Each structure stands twice: as C-alpha cells, then as structure tokens.
Amino acid sequence: MAKNKKNQPWKEKWIFVKDLGSGGQGYTQVVKHKDTTASEEFYVLKTLKNQEDAERRKRMHREVTDLKTLDSPNIPKVIDSNSEEFNSNVPLYMVTEYIEGNTLKQQILEQGVIDFSVAINFIKNLLKVIEYCHESGIFHRDIKPDNIIIRNNKLDDPVLIDFGISFNEIYVDETDLTGTWQQLGNRFLGLPEFRLKSNFQRDPRSDITQSCGILFFMLTALYPVELRDQEDKKPHQRHENQKILSKISADYLRLLNTIFDRAFEWQLDQRWQSIPELEIALSRLSEPIINEQKNDIRNSIEAIRNQLYSSPDYTLKSLFKSLVDKIVKEIRDTGFAIGRELGDGFSPSITTGGDEKLGKIDFAKLRFIEQFNIENIFSNKNFVAKFIGYATANEIVVLSERNEEKIELLRVSLNGEPDLVSFRERLRSFYLKGVETSI
Structure with a gap:
C-alpha cells in the first residue's frame, strides 16, 4: 500500500x-x-x-x-x-x-421545523424508498438528516444517500463485516440493537425506527438521540419536546403520539414491524380531522382503536396468542393421533378441566399451561403430559414435564413460524416414552 x-x-x-x-x-x-x-x-x-x-x-x-x-x-x-x-x-x-438540493439537516437549520402535513407526506415518500431497498434485500442502517437530500429543495422528493454501512442479504452468511462484536449507529438516534454483541444488527425494522426519528426531527428540529433518557422518557415525552409538539392540533397530536409511542419502544419486537403497517397509521394523519362535536362516537371509536392497535403490549400479546393457538392445537392433535395408533383400550383426553379453548393463557405473565391425558382403561393407568410455555424477550419456549424432568420441545421467535413438523416428531417421541414408562 x-x-x-x-x-x-x-x-x-x-x-x-x-x-x-x-x-x-x-x-x-x-x-x-x-x-x-x-x-x-x-x-x-x-x-x-x-x-x-x-x-x-x-x-x-x-x-x-x-x-x-x-x-x-x-x-x-x-x-x-x-x-x-x-x-x-x-x-x-x-x-x-450529484443531487442538487439541501440535506434535510441543512433545510431544518435554515428554515426551522417543517409544516405538519408536509412532514407527513415527506416521510411517506421516504418510506417508499426504504421499502424498495428492503424488497431488494438491502437495509440502510444509517438513516439520518445528513443522509437525506431534498432534491431541488422540494419537500416531496427525498433522496437517500450514503449506503456505507448498509447490509445486503446476499452477504447473510458472511461475518467479516459488522459482526456482533462491532458497534453501529450514529449520534442522530442510537438503537440498542446496534450496540455490541447484538444479534439484531441486520434487521430491516431498525430502518423503520430511524424513519420515525426523521419525522420527529422534522417536527421539532431536534435529534431524538436515544429511545430512553435518564428519566426513562421517550423523545416525544420529554418536557421541552412536548412544548414544541404542542403547537400541533390536539387531534393530530393524539394520533402522532400513538405512532411515536410505538416507534420508540426499547424492544425491537414492540416497535413498528413493517412499513405498510406504519403507512396505515400515517394515513390517518393525512386525513382532515372532522369537527369532533359532530362526530363524538366515530372519534371515540377511532381513539380506542388507535390506542389499542398501536400499543406494543397489544401487539406482543396478539403475537403470543397466535403462536400459542398453533402450538396447543399441535399438542392436542398429536396426542389424539397417538391414542388412535395405540389402539383399543387407550383413551386420550384434554385434562384442562374440560375447557375446549386452546390452552390456559396468562396474558399478564405471557405464559400458558396445557395438560393432555393418555389412559389405558384396562390397566387403569394413565400418562398425564403437562406442557408449560412462556415468552422470553423475543421467543416462546415450550417445556414438558416427565418424571419431574423438564424437557424443551420448542423454541420459536415471536415473529416467526414454528417448525411444526419437527415439533410433531418431538411430541410423538415424548408421548410414547411417557406412555411406555407409565403403563
């Protein structure tokens, strides 16, 4: 050299x-x-x-x-x-x-905060660019005001630049760049998944979070900096930032806050999970707010729906229930199939108090318990299979108990699909071993 x-x-x-x-x-x-x-x-x-x-x-x-x-x-x-x-x-x-125009940072420094409706339209156009990148298998990972040029200073034409730390899915098996020991990120908005020893440095949802940070910057002229400050407040909840945002119409601000509430969650699985999902929420901010006095019922319903569906807690529990339904159905279907295969004298049954609903879910603790019984009516002996499932930060783990020994049968991402074929084979082995030991 x-x-x-x-x-x-x-x-x-x-x-x-x-x-x-x-x-x-x-x-x-x-x-x-x-x-x-x-x-x-x-x-x-x-x-x-x-x-x-x-x-x-x-x-x-x-x-x-x-x-x-x-x-x-x-x-x-x-x-x-x-x-x-x-x-x-x-x-x-x-x-x-060479793209003629200011960077978004220069634009804000020169002209101050962007008009609310203009900012919403700008973000929607930016999301289309980001979505195109994601569909091409490329995640930018460094979306900040310096890396967005406003072509000819027209605030409906964002150009995304500097792909210097982007990730392309064609390199998914290569570990020579940005391994988990390296730290990514910028001073605009630090994300926990970009820190050292993170397994989520190559996740497209980080781009979505950064785009919400861009919207916050356009409306406040301030960097969000971090998802939580020393008082555990998100960017839009901090006192000085609330004063700036309070200039937005109360009706729009209520909807905007539901977007930021979810965008700035600490856990990646509790933030916006897809661009179309975020676009739907933003579309409500593009619609005129009708006189609330004439539309009390409609606005109340809309507020409840926004509060419910934008809540990361609702999303987490919904994901949990959807997976539990599939898991418990497989537990029962496999148990009944084993009973039929064993033949006369074997009677499989659900032993959760006769409750035909899928599992007993404790949403407060994100846990479920399921029991399945395979009885031999001639010997009056039976095998009771007890299953316990619970959510970790990003996964559901399913354990079974046999002779006081805990056996892990399944581990699946909350955003993933369980490998039901492998799960079914483990269940079959577990049931048959349990029946053999018990009877």
Whole structure:
C-alpha cells in the first residue's frame, strides 16, 4: 500500500470543484469529468480516509455493489468506481450522481421545523424508498438528516444517500463485516440493537425506527438521540419536546403520539414491524380531522382503536396468542393421533378441566399451561403430559414435564413460524416414552 499512498487514480478522469465534507469513513467532493464542456455536469466523488483499512475497502466495494443493485430516482446512481480492486493496494474511489438540493439537516437549520402535513407526506415518500431497498434485500442502517437530500429543495422528493454501512442479504452468511462484536449507529438516534454483541444488527425494522426519528426531527428540529433518557422518557415525552409538539392540533397530536409511542419502544419486537403497517397509521394523519362535536362516537371509536392497535403490549400479546393457538392445537392433535395408533383400550383426553379453548393463557405473565391425558382403561393407568410455555424477550419456549424432568420441545421467535413438523416428531417421541414408562 505504501507505494501507492500518494496515488490518486480518480484524477485521471475527474476534476475537483468543491468540498462537500467528510463522514466517519471518507471524504466527499463535487467533481466534473475532464472531458465535459458543460460546467453544470457535476458529480460526487467519495474517497476513503484510510485507504489501508481492509474493512473500509471491502465496505466501499459492498456499497458500490448495493448501489448498482438499486434502480430508483431517489437513490444516487454509480457513475464510476474502481472498488473491484479492494483486494489490491490501489486507492479506491466511487463517483455518483450529484443531487442538487439541501440535506434535510441543512433545510431544518435554515428554515426551522417543517409544516405538519408536509412532514407527513415527506416521510411517506421516504418510506417508499426504504421499502424498495428492503424488497431488494438491502437495509440502510444509517438513516439520518445528513443522509437525506431534498432534491431541488422540494419537500416531496427525498433522496437517500450514503449506503456505507448498509447490509445486503446476499452477504447473510458472511461475518467479516459488522459482526456482533462491532458497534453501529450514529449520534442522530442510537438503537440498542446496534450496540455490541447484538444479534439484531441486520434487521430491516431498525430502518423503520430511524424513519420515525426523521419525522420527529422534522417536527421539532431536534435529534431524538436515544429511545430512553435518564428519566426513562421517550423523545416525544420529554418536557421541552412536548412544548414544541404542542403547537400541533390536539387531534393530530393524539394520533402522532400513538405512532411515536410505538416507534420508540426499547424492544425491537414492540416497535413498528413493517412499513405498510406504519403507512396505515400515517394515513390517518393525512386525513382532515372532522369537527369532533359532530362526530363524538366515530372519534371515540377511532381513539380506542388507535390506542389499542398501536400499543406494543397489544401487539406482543396478539403475537403470543397466535403462536400459542398453533402450538396447543399441535399438542392436542398429536396426542389424539397417538391414542388412535395405540389402539383399543387407550383413551386420550384434554385434562384442562374440560375447557375446549386452546390452552390456559396468562396474558399478564405471557405464559400458558396445557395438560393432555393418555389412559389405558384396562390397566387403569394413565400418562398425564403437562406442557408449560412462556415468552422470553423475543421467543416462546415450550417445556414438558416427565418424571419431574423438564424437557424443551420448542423454541420459536415471536415473529416467526414454528417448525411444526419437527415439533410433531418431538411430541410423538415424548408421548410414547411417557406412555411406555407409565403403563
């Protein structure tokens, strides 16, 4: 690397116009091509601060690859790059489209907070760009005001830039970049899943949370900074921030707060889980608020629904119940099937007090208990299978008891689908061993 340290291969094609600044990884400049005669034909040159850093070099190559994968007017196109030489000692660079306009940060610094309806429309357009990235398997992970350009300063045309720490699902099996020992994030909004030793650094829901942070910034001109402050308050609940937000119509503010309540939850599984889900909530903020005195019933129903369905507690319990229904159904179906296979004299039954509902769920503790009985009527002996399921931070764990020994039968993400085939086989083995021991 030392031999080429002063070499600047980009100068073979590109002429410096002005500096744009520097970020954590590189420098950016406005340039124009040597062969062009039109001074308006500008582009953006990005070079690395530390050309000898193998990780930074490989990350630039990944960024170029990601940008070439994406084809959207709201994402800059790659014009030129030598990033494919990341394994060599040649200094790397990339050149992209130059987007005319302020960054969102510059816009707020110059003009102050954005009008409420304009901000909502802006976020909805930004979410469409983010959703396109997610559908292409790319998660940005660094959505902040500096990384959004307002094309021609028109607040309906956001352009998402700087994919320097993005993650592409095609690299899901590679661990050489952003392993769990590394910390991601920015000073705009620190997320717990981006901290050291997190297994959720490659989760698209973080982009959704950051986009809600952008909405908060547009309405307050303040960074949300963190999901919880020293008083355990979310960004929109802090006293000074409430004063700024109080200028919004009370009807809209009530709905906006339900969005922020969920957006800034600490646990990832309790925040907004998908962009379409968030878009539905935002659409209510785009509709005119009708005179409340003439629509008391409608508004009351709407308020109850917003409070209920936007509640992370409701979402968590709903996910829990949905999984429990599937798990308990499999416990019962497999138990009855075993009884039929064993033949005459074996009588399977549910032993939860005759309650035909699926399991006995304790929503306060997010636990359920299920018992299933396989009796032999000739020997008057029976095997009582007891199952206990409970939710951890992000999973449901199902345990069974046999001879006072606890056996784990299933572990599944609250947002996932249980592997019912494997679960059924474990249940069959568990039932048959229990019947054999008991009878």
